[in-house]
Amino acid sequence: MKLRPFGSVPGPRLLALGVTAVLGACSGKPVGGLPATAASAPLPHPSSVSHASSAAAASSADDAANAARKTAFVPPAESTIPEGPYGDMVRLGRAIFTHTRENAGAYVGNGLNCSNCHLDAGRLADSAPLWAAWGMYPAYRKKNKHVNSYGERLQGCFMYSMNGKAPPLDSKELIALETYSYWMAKGAPAGTKLPGAGYPDLPKPAQAPDFARGKTVFESHCALCHGADGQGQKVAGAYVFPPLWGPDSFNWGAGMHSVDTAAGFIKANMPFSRGGSLSDQDAWDVAMYMDGHERPQDPRFTGNVAATRKAFHDNPNSPYGTEVNGHLLGSQPMKK
Amino acid sequence: MRTAAPFARLAGMFASALLLGWSPLGAAVDASTLANLGDAHGVAPCASCHGADGAGQAAAGFPRLAGLNGAYLRKQLDDFASGARENAVMKPIATALDADERKAISDYYAKLPIPAVLAKPATENSKDDSPGALLATRGRWSQQVPGCEQCHGPGGVGVGEHFPPLAGQSDVYIRNQLKAWKQGTRHNDPLDLMKHLSAALSDNDIDEVSAWFAAQPLSARGATP
Numbered sequence: 001m002k003l004r005p006f007g008s009v010p011g012p013r014l015l016a017l018g019v020t021a022v023l024g025a026c027s028g029k030p031v032g033g034l035p036a037t038a039a040s041a042p043l044p045h046p047s048s049v050s051h052a053s054s055a056a057a058a059s060s061a062d063d064a065a066n067a068a069r070k071t072a073f074v075p076p077a078e079s080t081i082p083e084g085p086y087g088d089m090v091r092l093g094r095a096i097f098t099h100t101r102e103n104a105g106a107y108v109g110n111g112l113n114c115s116n117c118h119l120d121a122g123r124l125a126d127s128a129p130l131w132a133a134w135g136m137y138p139a140y141r142k143k144n145k146h147v148n149s150y151g152e153r154l155q156g157c158f159m160y161s162m163n164g165k166a167p168p169l170d171s172k173e174l175i176a177l178e179t180y181s182y183w184m185a186k187g188a189p190a191g192t193k194l195p196g197a198g199y200p201d202l203p204k205p206a207q208a209p210d211f212a213r214g215k216t217v218f219e220s221h222c223a224l225c226h227g228a229d230g231q232g233q234k235v236a237g238a239y240v241f242p243p244l245w246g247p248d249s250f251n252w253g254a255g256m257h258s259v260d261t262a263a264g265f266i267k268a269n270m271p272f273s274r275g276g277s278l279s280d281q282d283a284w285d286v287a288m289y290m291d292g293h294e295r296p297q298d299p300r301f302t303g304n305v306a307a308t309r310k311a312f313h314d315n316p317n318s319p320y321g322t323e324v325n326g327h328l329l330g331s332q333p334m335k336k
Numbered sequence: 337m338r339t340a341a342p343f344a345r346l347a348g349m350f351a352s353a354l355l356l357g358w359s360p361l362g363a364a365v366d367a368s369t370l371a372n373l374g375d376a377h378g379v380a381p382c383a384s385c386h387g388a389d390g391a392g393q394a395a396a397g398f399p400r401l402a403g404l405n406g407a408y409l410r411k412q413l414d415d416f417a418s419g420a421r422e423n424a425v426m427k428p429i430a431t432a433l434d435a436d437e438r439k440a441i442s443d444y445y446a447k448l449p450i451p452a453v454l455a456k457p458a459t460e461n462s463k464d465d466s467p468g469a470l471l472a473t474r475g476r477w478s479q480q481v482p483g484c485e486q487c488h489g490p491g492g493v494g495v496g497e498h499f500p501p502l503a504g505q506s507d508v509y510i511r512n513q514l515k516a517w518k519q520g521t522r523h524n525d526p527l528d529l530m531k532h533l534s535a536a537l538s539d540n541d542i543d544e545v546s547a548w549f550a551a552q553p554l555s556a557r558g559a560t561p
Contacts, residue, residue: 120477235489236490272480272482273480
């Protein structure tokens with residue numbers, strides 16, 4: 001089967017009310033990637049050891065997926081955002097987070113919102129919550145091989161997950177997002193990985209993640225909202241359901257392009273109201289299906305797919321630069 | 337065929353209904369006639385409960401049909417006929433219609449403009465922090481309840497063929513449906529999405545969120561997406 005071209009997908013309009021976007025690179029965990037060889041031992045998630053054993057035990061997996069949430073830090077209620085300039089900045093940060101193009105359009109190059117991958121406006125455990133990320137920076141990141149401030153980490157979200165440009169560190173947009181994160185982390189311990197941080201690490205699947213099996217999972221569980229072509233659904237020009245690949249999705253540098261990251265997010269959170277319902281194997285397979293489609297080029301592209309893979313994607317969880325479904329991923333990146 | 341005078345049009349359809357009867361397999365199903373006059377085989381006119389303009393009847397909980405997605409309407413009619421959606425009033429009507437007629441009626445209502453009687457201006461709803469507004473716009477993620485808007489669109493305008501509009505429906509209809517999902521008496525939701533999230537809603541939650549959507553602004557211009 002040939003990948004279908006995305007040239008017919010309408011781009012977002014200026015009037016977009018945006019309920020959309022995604023963010024893959026913004027998870028709290030450093031992007032490094034676990035080896036995905038079938039031979040390696042399962043890596044149980046600290047808070048969900050029980051679902052490591054059986055991919056078929058959907059109900060116990062359901063319980064396990066919720067276990068982190070039950071023990072997770074509870075961020076302050078939105079109603080407690082104070083009046084005044086500080087509260088105004090928190091509110092602006094929230095607005096940028098949930099309606100990213102509308103409120104930070106100069107730095108956004110796709111149809112996603114931060115809240116597409118950080119659910120509940122960045123509050124949800126196991127969905128890379130901001131309250132768990134805030135206290136983990138500054139941190140050394142293998143992705144760029146130096147110590148990153150929280151602000152620089154947010155810049156990465158814009159460059160990769162939002163396929164846009166980095167807002168300057170002193171820009172109102174970044175200060176608002178930092179303020180929103182700081183407010184949300186009030187009372188959370190800093191410097192320690194909290195339960196519910198990032199996305200769950202799923203145990204390795206019994207069978208290597210498979211594009212064809214993933215297509216079946218996608219059609220039965222995902223196409224309802226994301227569309228049969230994975231391009232999301234819009235109302236009045238703005239995405240309600242985000243595009244999972246193609247020109248309006250995250251680019252090849254985003255964290256969500258890694259199959260392990262995507263599988264953890266999907267297992268814990270998809271479909272809405274049914275988090276934990278997919279088997280681990282289904283989550284891995286459908287993650288492979290999503291990340292086995294073309295998307296915008298990695299902004300670090302060296303001019304050569306193989307060299308770019310070697311420099312930035314040399315791990316088994318990145319399908320970039322590999323052939324999937326008869327296509328060399330990264331060789332025909334999507335452009336607007 | 338349409339004439340300028342509604343009365344003459346209805347009279348003409350009535351006459352043709354009497355004289356010619358209906359051919360279940362006929363290619364040209366006159367959906368307008370079916371909707372407004374019913375037929376000789378026991379199909380009550382849709383308009384008698386849903387209104388000639390398809391606005392529904394708020395107090396009785398009869399839903400708006402005008403401007404809804406045609407594929408959504410057709411699935412509901414098909415489900416009434418098969419029993420996948422249980423409703424004592426709709427079942428005999430949907431059963432008496434054949435598949436072509438169900439499709440034609442669905443398309444007919446999908447193309448009707450949103451009735452002026454339902455049009456409401458935008459209000460200060462966006463600042464509303466009532467429990468209903470919070471459920472509709474934020475959800476309750478600790479119990480896997482997304483905000484209604486996340487699937488039904490901003491302000492509940494509806495998204496595609498699987499997520500019908502909530503704006504422009506009465507609080508009675510929305511409440512009845514939420515309770516039916518929760519109690520399991522309605523169960524034709526794709527992926528059991530409504531079944532799962534409604535289980536976490538209290539009666540008070542249902543009252544609040546139904547009232548919030550019933551108060552949402554709706555433009556009379558254009559059809560819902």
